[in-house]
Amino acid sequence: MIIFETIRWKNFLSTGNTFTELSLNESKSHLVIGSNGAGKSTMLDALCFVLFNKPFRKVSKSQLINSVNEKECVVEIEFSIGKVNYHVIRGIKPGVFKIFRNGQLLDQDAAQKDYQKYLEQSILKFNYKSFTQVVILGSSTFVPFMQLSATHRREVVEDLLDIKIFSKMNTILKDRVKDNKDTFTECKHEMEICETKLNHQRASIHKLTELQEGMIQKLQTKFTTNEDSILNLQTRKQENDHSMSVLAQSVTDSADVQEKYENLRDMRSKIEQNKNKAEKDHKFYTKHDKCPTCSQNLEEDHKQRQLVDAESRRVKYTEGYQKIDEQVGKLYDKLRDLKGYGQSIIELQSDNLSIDKQISRLLRENENIMAEVNKETPDIDAERQKLEEYEGEYAENMERCAGVSKEFDNLKVVSSLLRDSGIKSKVISKFVPIFNTLINKYLQSMDFFVNFTLDEEFNEVIKSRFRDIFSYASFSEGEKQKIDLSLLFCWRDIAKMKNSASTNLLILDEVFDSSLDTAATDELMKILRGMDERTNLFVISHKGDILLDKFDTVVKFDKVGDFSTMALDSQ
Numbered sequence: 001m002i003i004f005e006t007i008r009w010k011n012f013l014s015t016g017n018t019f020t021e022l023s024l025n026e027s028k029s030h031l032v033i034g035s036n037g038a039g040k041s042t043m044l045d046a047l048c049f050v051l052f053n054k055p056f057r058k059v060s061k062s063q064l065i066n067s068v069n070e071k072e073c074v075v076e077i078e079f080s081i082g083k084v085n086y087h088v089i090r091g092i093k094p095g096v097f098k099i100f101r102n103g104q105l106l107d108q109d110a111a112q113k114d115y116q117k118y119l120e121q122s123i124l125k126f127n128y129k130s131f132t133q134v135v136i137l138g139s140s141t142f143v144p145f146m147q148l149s150a151t152h153r154r155e156v157v158e159d160l161l162d163i164k165i166f167s168k169m170n171t172i173l174k175d176r177v178k179d180n181k182d183t184f185t186e187c188k189h190e191m192e193i194c195e196t197k198l199n200h201q202r203a204s205i206h207k208l209t210e211l212q213e214g215m216i217q218k219l220q221t222k223f224t225t226n227e228d229s230i231l232n233l234q235t236r237k238q239e240n241d242h243s244m245s246v247l248a249q250s251v252t253d254s255a256d257v258q259e260k261y262e263n264l265r266d267m268r269s270k271i272e273q274n275k276n277k278a279e280k281d282h283k284f285y286t287k288h289d290k291c292p293t294c295s296q297n298l299e300e301d302h303k304q305r306q307l308v309d310a311e312s313r314r315v316k317y318t319e320g321y322q323k324i325d326e327q328v329g330k331l332y333d334k335l336r337d338l339k340g341y342g343q344s345i346i347e348l349q350s351d352n353l354s355i356d357k358q359i360s361r362l363l364r365e366n367e368n369i370m371a372e373v374n375k376e377t378p379d380i381d382a383e384r385q386k387l388e389e390y391e392g393e394y395a396e397n398m399e400r401c402a403g404v405s406k407e408f409d410n411l412k413v414v415s416s417l418l419r420d421s422g423i424k425s426k427v428i429s430k431f432v433p434i435f436n437t438l439i440n441k442y443l444q445s446m447d448f449f450v451n452f453t454l455d456e457e458f459n460e461v462i463k464s465r466f467r468d469i470f471s472y473a474s475f476s477e478g479e480k481q482k483i484d485l486s487l488l489f490c491w492r493d494i495a496k497m498k499n500s501a502s503t504n505l506l507i508l509d510e511v512f513d514s515s516l517d518t519a520a521t522d523e524l525m526k527i528l529r530g531m532d533e534r535t536n537l538f539v540i541s542h543k544g545d546i547l548l549d550k551f552d553t554v555v556k557f558d559k560v561g562d563f564s565t566m567a568l569d570s571q
Helices: 042-052 112-124 128-135 150-161 164-208 213-287 300-374 380-418 423-445 477-498 518-529 544-550
Strands: 002-010 020-023 029-034 073-081 084-092 096-101 451-454 460-463 505-509 536-540 553-560 563-570
Touching (some): 029 544, 042 112, 042 505, 128 150, 213 300, 423 518
Antiparallel strands (some): 002 073, 073 084, 451 460
16 A cells, blocks of 8 residues: 655745645545635645656646746655655756655666656556546546546556556567567578478489589589689789888888988978078178167177178088988988888788689689589488488477477467456456445445446446436536546545555545535545545645535645745644
């Protein structure tokens, strides 16, 4: 049984940035009151959102965020199943979805939809539809059981009876059937291979007895031609190897050439720097009569000496630069030629690869020729023995395929049991009379005396005292609500029987505000008071003045400014 304990929310719908917290299991009965728009139904939306990622009412996720604060929308819920405590947190802006078990965060490596699937299938044992049918009876967007499609009705009942396991087993079985088909296909393929081998071996034995000398001679001629070609290719490869050896030595010498080239380039650069310095000094003493540092006049003798020295250095460095530049050019040309040697080596290597492929092909041809020649004097007995081996393989595969086919037949039988018309249908058929007994019990408790029955497809047949036949749609809104309530109470009783889908929480949203008359209201209150001690009832209503004294705790919602607030009052 799931015991929901506490729910809290902030920045959710009209709730502000302070958590609104509501205990779900302290009091047996709660009356939730407040004016329209005060936030009474917010707890329903918060509850469904935190558990199933969708609100109870038809509100988009973007509209769930408080329109004033526009961020940090968070809902948290705490519940226990046996001795295990759970804490679920879900939020928007930023997106948050966390599940804690006994204080430890569960692994979140899986995709969020798989994380949600784990929450519903492995923890809650509820999906949204089943949860709302067992826990909540709403007045607006809620879809009662009788208004669900036949498929969705069945889903709800399967959840309550905990027989969805058969659907999962059927899914697994479908995978097994697929694997079985794949195995059978593989087996047939192997049989075809065996059959091909058998036919080939039989043909080979027949051919061996009919080979003629002319064929042998032809094969031998081809063999000799191939050997000559192989010899020529090997000679060509040796020539290529010699050429590559010579070129490789030249390429090896390129390291020395490269070093000389780099050294001369460095020397050329230094000489160029000295030349430029001399030119700069000559230009300076040509254009200046004063020292630019101290502004004193330069003596003419000193100036002429500096000009002569600068010119001498310029001439010397210019001549040295030209000589080294010429050597650099020659080394550059040599390096370029060496790079061409590398390309030649690559081309020779490529030719050798082609030669190797041709030799390999010719060798394979000659191997095949030798095999053909040897078949001219075959060991027929050995070939026949091989044929017997192939026949044995074929028989083994025949037996294996027969086993796979038998397994497939067995799987089909199991599959028929796991379909909706199989075991699940038998379980449902046993519970249908219980459903009908409980539904009619609750209908009579509310002074609605009809004979209400569901068949195994969950279609209703409703008969009056006079045996007139009605449908759900033919009743008034008040009568429909009595049927909806009876079904809700029935499903809760069934959930308790199965335990896996049972919960303490029961919420009635504006049920007392709609179509129930005074007598029906009193009868409904009797039913609610008679519920077991583990049921925690929440009734959302506008009729606080009438119902106020009938509940243990009053939860009042008010709108203060732009935000909803909540207050508790124990009776």
